[in-house]
Amino acid sequence: xxxxxxxxxxxxxxxxxxxxxxxxxxxxxxxxxxxxxxxxxxxxxxxxxxxxxxxxxxxxxxxxxxxxxxxxxxxxxxxxxxxxxxxxxxxxxxxxxxxxxxxxxxxxxxxxxxxxxxxxxxxxxxxxxxxxxxxxxxxxxxxxxxxxxxxxxxxxxxxxxxxxxxxxxxxxxxxxxxxxxxxxxxxxxxxxxxxxxxxxxxxxxxxxxxxxxxxxxxxxxxxxxxxxxxxxxxxxxxxxxxxxxxxxxx
Ligand code: PXP
Numbered sequence: 001x002x003x004x005x006x007x008x009x010x011x012x013x014x015x016x017x018x019x020x021x022x023x024x025x026x027x028x029x030x031x032x033x034x035x036x037x038x039x040x041x042x043x044x045x046x047x048x049x050x051x052x053x054x055x056x057x058x059x060x061x062x063x064x065x066x067x068x069x070x071x072x073x074x075x076x077x078x079x080x081x082x083x084x085x086x087x088x089x090x091x092x093x094x095x096x097x098x099x100x101x102x103x104x105x106x107x108x109x110x111x112x113x114x115x116x117x118x119x120x121x122x123x124x125x126x127x128x129x130x131x132x133x134x135x136x137x138x139x140x141x142x143x144x145x146x147x148x149x150x151x152x153x154x155x156x157x158x159x160x161x162x163x164x165x166x167x168x169x170x171x172x173x174x175x176x177x178x179x180x181x182x183x184x185x186x187x188x189x190x191x192x193x194x195x196x197x198x199x200x201x202x203x204x205x206x207x208x209x210x211x212x213x214x215x216x217x218x219x220x221x222x223x224x225x226x227x228x229x230x231x232x233x234x235x236x237x238x239x240x241x242x243x244x245x246x247x248x249x250x
Pocket of ligand 1: 011013047074094096104105135155196197198199200218219220221222
């Protein structure tokens with residue numbers, strides 16, 4: 001059977017990071033979202049952090065109003081964020097762990113230890129008609145824990161794989177890729193929809209795209225960095241082509 005289409009969600013957080021550096025309204029993350037969709041992105045991802053260090057509440061409202069493509073709203077499982085998600089009603093909510101001191105999301109959610117806290121959150125968001133995903137480590141046991149939370153989707157944390165690749169550590173890269181592959185296979189076999197994200201570049205997205213169970217990649221930082229050199233539209237088109245090559249087994 002042919003592998004399903006692999007969707008690309010473009011994360012626009014770091015357009016907001018640049019905007020906030022001067023706070024003069026540009027570059028506008030909503031304009032970036034339009035440009036990404038025009039260039040072939042299938043959806044927009046944005047993380048409203050507790051400290052509002054990049055995306056702000058108003059960005060989310062405008063994106064929801066102006067962008068017709070699906071919004072994947074990344075949030076910590078806090079009362080404040082759940083209330084915002086319930087009001088905004090994005091297409092999807094991806095629950096992520098959040099530490100104030102971290103530069104970016106450092107690890108996956110603790111779906112085992114956090115079961116009792118997460119279960120009602122998943123239930124509430126699902127009840128609002130929002131597709132819930134859990135950002136998790138690529139481990140078989142974690143897939144089981146995600147299923148027991150009745151989340152329909154998991155997003156596998158690809159950060160360790162991407163770091164190993166950037167460090168040119170071939171053994172570790174192969175190990176991390178096989179962790180992603182095994183978790184994806186197991187997760188799909190127990191009925192989870194599988195996504196992946198964090199740290200992906202053209203090269204690593206091409207490699208991850210070869211895992212047929214994965215149906216969505218969410219990519220931000222690298223695309224916004226490449227946009228400095230080639231423009232956001234071209235960066236998204238080049239990423240799309242890399243993903244298509246990986247999926248086709250080229
Ligand atoms: N997916 C999740 C759940 C994330 O937290 C992030 C980072 O905000 C991404 C994807 C995108 O990661 P990157 O910006 O490294 O491409």
